[in-house]
Amino acid sequence: MKKSKRAAIMSFALVATMFLMTRCQFEAFEAMDRDVVSRALVRQDVGISINDNFADDRLVVILTAEASLRYIDKDFTPEFFPEIEHLIRIEDSTEHTAEVARMQIHAQSTGDFSLLADRVQSGMLVNIPDFRRILELRLSVNCKSYVLEAVEILSRRPEVHRAEPDFIFEIDRTYQMYSLDFLSYSDDKYCITNLHLQQTALGDSHRILVGILDDGIFGNHPALVNRVCWELSRNFFYCTCGIVRNCGADGLVGGGHGTPVAGVVANVNPNARLVSLVVYRRATLSVSRLLAAIDYATGVGIPILNLSIVARTRHDYNIPGIYYAIRNYPGLFVGIAGNHSRNIDNAIHNQGFIYPARFDLSNLITVGALNAGKNGRRGDSNYSRTHVEVFAPGTNIRTTYHRGGFMISGHTSMAAPFVAGIASLILYNQSLRGDPPSNGHELRQNIVFGLAEVIPALRNYSLSSARLTDAHVAQLRRFAGGTGTQAHPFLIGNREHLANISMFTSAYFRLVNDIAVAQWSPIWLFFGNLDGNNHKIKGLSVHEEINRNSIDNYGLVRINEGTIRNLRVSANIILNFMYTHMNPFPANAGVIAGSNFGTIENVRVSAFHDYHIVLAARQLVNSSIGGIAGRNFGHIISSRNYGTLYGHGNVGEIAGLNFGVITNSRNWDAYMLSDY
Numbered sequence: 001m002k003k004s005k006r007a008a009i010m011s012f013a014l015v016a017t018m019f020l021m022t023r024c025q026f027e028a029f030e031a032m033d034r035d036v037v038s039r040a041l042v043r044q045d046v047g048i049s050i051n052d053n054f055a056d057d058r059l060v061v062i063l064t065a066e067a068s069l070r071y072i073d074k075d076f077t078p079e080f081f082p083e084i085e086h087l088i089r090i091e092d093s094t095e096h097t098a099e100v101a102r103m104q105i106h107a108q109s110t111g112d113f114s115l116l117a118d119r120v121q122s123g124m125l126v127n128i129p130d131f132r133r134i135l136e137l138r139l140s141v142n143c144k145s146y147v148l149e150a151v152e153i154l155s156r157r158p159e160v161h162r163a164e165p166d167f168i169f170e171i172d173r174t175y176q177m178y179s180l181d182f183l184s185y186s187d188d189k190y191c192i193t194n195l196h197l198q199q200t201a202l203g204d205s206h207r208i209l210v211g212i213l214d215d216g217i218f219g220n221h222p223a224l225v226n227r228v229c230w231e232l233s234r235n236f237f238y239c240t241c242g243i244v245r246n247c248g249a250d251g252l253v254g255g256g257h258g259t260p261v262a263g264v265v266a267n268v269n270p271n272a273r274l275v276s277l278v279v280y281r282r283a284t285l286s287v288s289r290l291l292a293a294i295d296y297a298t299g300v301g302i303p304i305l306n307l308s309i310v311a312r313t314r315h316d317y318n319i320p321g322i323y324y325a326i327r328n329y330p331g332l333f334v335g336i337a338g339n340h341s342r343n344i345d346n347a348i349h350n351q352g353f354i355y356p357a358r359f360d361l362s363n364l365i366t367v368g369a370l371n372a373g374k375n376g377r378r379g380d381s382n383y384s385r386t387h388v389e390v391f392a393p394g395t396n397i398r399t400t401y402h403r404g405g406f407m408i409s410g411h412t413s414m415a416a417p418f419v420a421g422i423a424s425l426i427l428y429n430q431s432l433r434g435d436p437p438s439n440g441h442e443l444r445q446n447i448v449f450g451l452a453e454v455i456p457a458l459r460n461y462s463l464s465s466a467r468l469t470d471a472h473v474a475q476l477r478r479f480a481g482g483t484g485t486q487a488h489p490f491l492i493g494n495r496e497h498l499a500n501i502s503m504f505t506s507a508y509f510r511l512v513n514d515i516a517v518a519q520w521s522p523i524w525l526f527f528g529n530l531d532g533n534n535h536k537i538k539g540l541s542v543h544e545e546i547n548r549n550s551i552d553n554y555g556l557v558r559i560n561e562g563t564i565r566n567l568r569v570s571a572n573i574i575l576n577f578m579y580t581h582m583n584p585f586p587a588n589a590g591v592i593a594g595s596n597f598g599t600i601e602n603v604r605v606s607a608f609h610d611y612h613i614v615l616a617a618r619q620l621v622n623s624s625i626g627g628i629a630g631r632n633f634g635h636i637i638s639s640r641n642y643g644t645l646y647g648h649g650n651v652g653e654i655a656g657l658n659f660g661v662i663t664n665s666r667n668w669d670a671y672m673l674s675d676y
Contacts, residue, residue, distance in 0.1 A: 048148065048151070048164070048165065049148075050144050050145060050148065052165070052167065053167065053168045053169070053170070054144065054147065054165035054166055054167045054168055055147070055165065055166040055168060055286060055288075056142045056143055056144045056147060057138065057139045057141065057142050057147075058136055058137060058138050058139060058147070058166045058288065059136075059137050059139075059147050059150055059151055059154075059163060059164065059165050059166060060093070060134065060135070060136055060137075060163070060164050060165070060166055060287055060288060060291070060321040061134070061135045061136075061137060061154055061160055061162075061163045062132050062133070062134050062135075062160070062161045062162045062163070062320055062321065062324050063132060063133040063134075063135070063159055063160060063161060064132075064158075064159060064160070064161045065129070065130070065131070065132060065161075067133070067158075067159035067160075067161075068131055068132050068133040069128070069131070071133065071159075072098060072101060072102055072105065072133075073102065075092075076090040076092060076135055077090060078090060081137065081154065081157075083153050083154075084137065084139075084150050084153065084154070086139045086140045086141045086146060087137055087138070087139060087140075087150075088138055088139065088140045089137075089138040090135055090136070090137055090138070091135070091136040091137075091138065091288075092133070092134075092135060092136075093134040093135060093136050093288065093291040093292060093295055093321075093325070094131075094132070094133050094134045094291075094295050094325075094328060095295060095299075096295050096296055096298055096299025096300075097126055097131070097295050097298045097299070097328050097329075098131075098133060099299065100119065100124075100125070100126050100298060100299070101126045101128055101131050103115055103116055104116065104125060104126060104128060105128065118301065119301065121437070122301050122303060122437055123303065123330070123331075123436065123437035123438060123439045124298065124301045124303060124330050124331060124439075125330055125439070126298070126328065126330055127330065130327055130328070131328055132161065132324040132327070132328060134291055134295075134321060134324060134325060134328075136166070136288050136291070137150070144165075147165050148165070150163070151163045151164060151165060161320075162320040162321075164287075164319070164320060164321060166286050166287050166288045166321075167286065167287045167311075167313075167319065168284055168285070168286045168287075169284065169285050169286075169311035169312065169313075170283055170284060170312075171280060171283055171284065171285045171309040171310065171311060206271065206428055206431040206432055206493070206494075206513070207271050207272065207273040207428070208269070208271065208272055208273065208303065208304070208424040208427045208428050208431070209229065209232070209272075209273050209274075209275055209300075209301070209302045209303065209304070210265050210269075210272045210273070210274055210275065210302070210304045210305075210306065210420055210421070210424050211275045211277050211293075211297045211302040211304065211305040211306065212258050212261055212262050212265070212274055212275065212276055212277060212306055212417075213277050213279050213290065213293055213294075213305055213306065213307040213309075214255060214257055214258030214261055214262075214276075214277075214278070214279070214280070214306075214307075214308060214309070215237075215255055215256060215257050215258045215278060215279075215280055215281055216235075216255035216258050216259075216276055216278050216281075217233075217255045217258050217259050217262045217274060217276040218255050218259045218400070218401075218402040218403070218404070219276070220404075221259065221263075221400050221401075221402075221404060222404075223263060223266060223400050223406075224259070224262060224263065224266060224274070224400055227262075227266050227270075227272070227273065227274050228262070228273075228274045228275075228276060229273045229274065229275050230276075232275045232300055232302070233275050233276035233277065234276075234277055234278070234293070234296060235278040236277065236278060236279050236289045236290075236292045236293045236296075237278050237279060237280055237281050237289055255276070255402045256402045257308070257309075257413065258276065258278075258402075259400050259401065259402035260397075260399040260400055260401065260402070260407060260409050260413075260414065261306065261308045261399075261413060261414070261416075261417045262274050262276075262400065262417070263399035263400030263406075264397060264399050264414050264417035264418055264421065265306065265417045265420055265421040265424070266400075266421075267398075267399065267421070268417075268418055268420075268421025268422060268424075268425065268473050269421045269422075269424045269425045269428065269477075271424075271425075271428050271494070272421060272424040272428075275297075275302055277293045277296070277297065277305075279293050280309070285309065285311060287319065287321045287322060288321075290307075290322060290325070291321055291322070291325045294325045294326065294328075294329050294333075295325065295328075297329065297331065298328065298329055298330060298331075302331065303330075303331040303332065303427060303437065303440075304331055304332050304334065304420050304423050304424055304427070304443075305329070305331060305332070305333050305334065305420075306334045306335075306416055306417050306420040307333070307334070307335045307336070307356070307416070308335075308336050308412070308413040308414075308416045308417060309336070309413075310335070310336055310337075310338045310354050310355065310356075310357060311354075311355050311356075312353065312354060312355075313353050313355060318355065318358070318359065319355050319356075322355065322356055322359075323356070323359055323361070326356060326359065326361055326363065326364060327361055327363075329363065329440065330363070330439055330440060331363065331439070331440045331443075332363055332365065332420075332423050332440040332443040332444060333356070333361070333363055333364045333365070333440065334364075334365050334367065334416050334417070334419050334420045334423065335356050335357055335364065335365070335366050335367070335416060336357065336366065336367055336412035336413060336415065336416045337354070337357055337366050337367060337368040337369075337381060337382035337383065337384070337387075337388045337412050338354050338357065338381075338382040338412060339369075339380045339381060339382065339411045339412055339413075340380070340382055341379060341380045341381065341382065342382055342383075343382070343383060343384055344357050344358060344382045344383070344384045344387055344388070345358075345384050345386060345387060354382065357382070357384075357387055357388070358387050359387075360386075360387075362440070362441040362444060363439070363440030363441050363443075363444060364440075364444070365389045365390060365419055365423075365444050365447065365448060366384075366387055366388050366389055367388070367389070367390060367391065367392050367412060367415045367416040367418075367419050368381045368382065368383055368388045368390070368391040368392075368394075368412060368415065368461065368462060369381040369391065369392070369393075369394025369395065369410065369411055369412045369414070369415040370391050370392060370393050370394055370395065370415070370467055370469075371395055372395040372396055374393055374467065374469050374470075375455065375457060376455075376457035376458065377391060377457070377458060377461050378394050378395055378410070378411075380411070381394065381411070381412055381415075382412070383460075383461035383462065384461075384462070384463075385460060385461070385462065385463060386463060387463070388461065388462045388463065389444070389448045389462060389463050389464055390419065390447065390448050390452050390462060390463075390464055390466055390467065390468060391415070391458055391461070391462060391466070391467045391468070392415040392416070392418040392419050392467065392468045392469075393414070393415060393418055393468075393469060393470070394410050394411055394412055394413075394414050394415035394418075395410045396408055396410060397409050397410055397414040399414065418468065419447065419468060421473070422447060422451070422468055422472060422473065422476065423443050423447060425473070425476040425477060426438065426443060426446060426447070426451075426476065427443070428480075429476060429479075429480040429481055429491075429493065432480040432491070432493025432494065432512050432513050433480055433481055433491055433493065433512050434512065447468070448463065448464045448466065449464060451468065451472055452464055452466030452467060452468050452472075453466055453467055453468075453469070453471075453472070454466045455467055477496065478490075478497070478500050478503070479491055479492060479493075479497050479500060480492065480493040480494075480497060480512055480513075482508075482510070484504055484507030484508055484509075485507075485508060486508050486529070489507070489508035489509050489510040489529070489531065490504065490507055490508065490509045490510070491509075491510055491511075491512045492509055492510065492511045492512065492513075492515070493511075493512045493513040493515070494513070494515060495515055495516065495517050495518075498515055498517065498537070499521070499523075501523055501526070501528070501530070502523045502524065504528070505523070505524075505525060505526050505527050505528055505562075506527045506528050506562075507528045507529075508528060508529045508531075509528060509529065509530045509531065510530075510531045510532075510533050511530075511531070511532050511533045511535040511537075511567070512533065512535070513535060514535050514536045514537075514538060515535070515536075515537050515538065516538045516539055517537055517538065517539055517540045517541070518539055518541055519541050519542075519543070520540050520541055520542050520556070521542075522542060522553070522554055522555055522556065522557055522558045522594070523556065523557040523558065524557075524558050524559070525557070525558065525559050525561065526557040526559070526560050526561065526562045526564070526593075526598075527561050527562045527598075528562045528563075529562055529563045530562070530563070530564045530565070530567070531565055531566055532564075532565065532566040532567025532568065532603075533566055534566050534567075534568065535567070535568065536567075536568035536569065536570065537556070537567065537568070537569045537570070538570050539570060539571075539572070540556060540569055540570065540571040540572070540573075540591065541571070541572045541573070541574075542554050542555070542571075542572075542573045542574070542589075543572075543573075543574045544574075552587050552588070552594070553587070553588045553589070553593070553594020553595045553630060554573055554587065554588070554589040554590075554594045554630070555573070555589060555590045555591055555592055555593045555594050555629070555630070556569065556591065556592050556593065557592070557593050557594075558593070558594050558595070559593065559594065559595045559596075559597065560592065560593040560595070560596045560597065560598045560600065560629075560634070561597045561598045561634075562598045562599075563598055563599045563600075563601070564592055564593075564598070564599070564600050564601075564603065565599070565600070565601040565602050565603065566601075566602050566603075567592075567602075567603050567604075568603075568604045568605075568606075569591050569592065569603070569604070569605045569606070570605070570606045570607065571591040571605060571606075571607070571643070572607070573589050573591065586622035586623045586624060586649070587623045587630075588623065588624045588625075588629075588630030588631045588656070588657075589623070589624075589625050589626075589630045589647075589656075590625070590626045590627065590628050590629035590630040590655070590656070591605040591627060591628060591641075591643075592605065592628050592629055593628075593629045593630070594629070594630045594631070595629065595630060595631045595632075595633070596628075596629035596631070596632045596633065596634045596636065596655070596660070597633045597634045597660075598634045598635075599634055599635045599636075599637065600628055600629065600634070600635070600636045600637070600639060601635070601636075601637040601638055601639065602637070602638045602639065603628060603639040603640075604639070604640045604642065605627055605628060605639075605640070605641050605642065605643060606641075606642040606643050607642070607643040607644060622649055622650075623647060623648065623649040623650065623656070624649060624650040624652075624655075624656030624657040625645055625646075625647035625649065625650065625651045625652070625656040626641075626645070626651075626652045626653070626654055626655040626656040626657075627641025627643060627645060627652075627653055627654055627667065628641060628654050628655060628665070629654075629655045629656075630655070630656050630657070631655065631656065631657045631658075631659070632654075632655035632657070632658045632659065632660045632662065633659045633660045634660045634661075635660060635661045635662075635663070636654055636655065636660070636661070636662045636663075636665050637662075637663050637664060637665065638663070638664045638665060639654065639665040640665065640666060640667075641653055641654060641666075641667045653666065653667030654666070654667070
């Protein structure tokens with residue numbers, strides 16, 4: 001009984017002691033709050049106070065340029081900042097960027113850039129002189145006053161350029177959504193892209209990564225299902241491990257805002273590959289999460305980032321953490337002007353200033369929204385003659401809805417991804433041409449001061465007084481470059497470009513890449529000049545049921561009256577005659593042309609997989625089937641056929657029926673069967 005009583009007394013004493021210790025600690029923090037707040041409120045240069053919204057257990061530190069390079073190989077530990085008593089861990093918010101910088105410095109000293117070959121090819125190299133190391137300091141206490149105390153102390157360190165709390169913003173992501181339509185993907189009215197473009201994108205090795213800094217993407221949407229790169233996507237908002245840079249791909253889906261943003265990029269460039277980088281949920285964004293995502297994008301080589309949200313600060317405080325993170329990033333960063341119908345050079349409704357729109361950075365494009373006619377500023381779009389670079393479509397935008405189906409949306413949130421899509425088209429065409437890719441600064445200059453169209457209605461609203469519209473998308477998607485002249489031919493790098501020959505049949509063209517074609521609709525009449533540049537058109541397939549009483553021609557082109565040269569083609573042409581009676585109107589089939597009246601030179605044709613090169617039904621008794629052309633009235637020079645021909649009628653190794661000139665051309669290991 002005495003033991004029990006003694007134990008009870010000891011237990012009570014222990015609880016009382018713990019209570020007193022907790023009370024003392026609480027009072028100590030209260031006293032520290034009062035002391036630090038009184039000093040923080042004096043800091044008018046940056047305007048930070050305890051009334052601002054920031055995390056109570058961490059802060060962000062930006063090192064000077066000299067210290068960033070001096071400590072380029074350093075793994076930071078709490079011992080580096082001994083004056084911060086409650087510091088328990090340091091996260092490197094430039095972990096990936098610093099690794100790239102280290103590799104570049106080593107390559108420059110040794111002359112061996114082999115480990116940087118992919119980065120040189122993608123243009124994702126860090127600007128070493130501008131590089132700033134950014135650190136996130138984690139504390140063992142939850143006390144906003146102590147965060148401000150640590151900011152004060154660290155600001156005196158010679159290695160520290162700036163120190164700031166990890167701000168948490170109630171973000172502005174307003175976007176118009178006045179109509180929802182849960183239509184099937186096959187409905188052409190609302191389709192982002194058609195099946196042909198989707199198939200083209202899936203097989204294209206030149207696809208450009210575009211990072212969507214948002215609240216996720218609904219990747220099972222029919223228009224996005226094969227466009228999101230899940231292996232690179234990351235969630236920087238939720239983190240079960242407590243270290244944002246190590247968190248995995250869970251929680252990436254959803255995206256009430258990110259899904260329509262992603263849909264706009266996919267609509268502009270079907271060959272873009274989207275990367276979901278989740279940086280906020282429930283309309284709150286912390287600086288540290290955004291820094292981690294931008295650093296990660298540098299590490300994995302994502303050349304374009306889109307952020308369709310803005311952060312507002314109570315004072316004209318430029319959020320140095322975000323500023324230097326974007327400046328460190330070698331790619332193009334696309335952001336929005338916001339939707340307050342105000343000049344963002346000034347405060348917005350006494351609620352603060354808009355960022356990152358107000359940053360002066362050479363790799364940042366801030367986008368305003370055009371009205372419905374695309375001929376002026378949308379009424380609620382923000383603007384600035386110094387901080388808004390360009391305007392883009394932001395009204396009545398059909399895009400993807402995060403629960404499936406499609407929606408009509410608007411505002412600057414939809415205008416920014418339009419520009420990100422255009423930037424990806426430029427990089428895509430550069431990749432097809434084999435040109436060095438543009439970095440973020442070069443892309444900004446190209447888009448804002450080269451591609452965009454100046455209009456008087458935007459003269460007082462943007463730096464360039466210019467807009468981007470669907471016409472610019474069509475221009476970039478039509479061909480990989482060129483103007484169609486002999487000196488500057490249209491450049492063909494994919495199936496869509498090849499099909500667009502039909503729009504300019506008298507122009508000059510040159511292939512810059514091997515092209516997979518699949519089902520092909522022949523170009524009707526070609527008068528121009530097509531230089532294959534010794535590239536290959538793979539899998540040219542023409543499968544048709546002939547049910548018309550007229551002469552018809554089948555091949556890459558139906559009738560050639562121009563010049564086609566230096567080309568390799570693998571093909572499979574199957575023609576079936578649907579009538580039971582004898583057809584007096586012949587069908588002419590050749591891999592290059594049904595009928596040739598021009599010049600075909602230095603061409604090689606072969607079978608596609610195990611298929612025969614040409615197969616025509618036996619009822620076509622008057623048909624002409626040849627490896628190069630069904631009928632030839634022009635010139636076929638130095639060309640070869642490596643395929644097997646089946647047909648009934650005029651079957652020839654080079655031309656089924658020849659009234660022109662064939663020189664130095666022959667069948668090579670091929671067979672002809674005129675009856676079967």
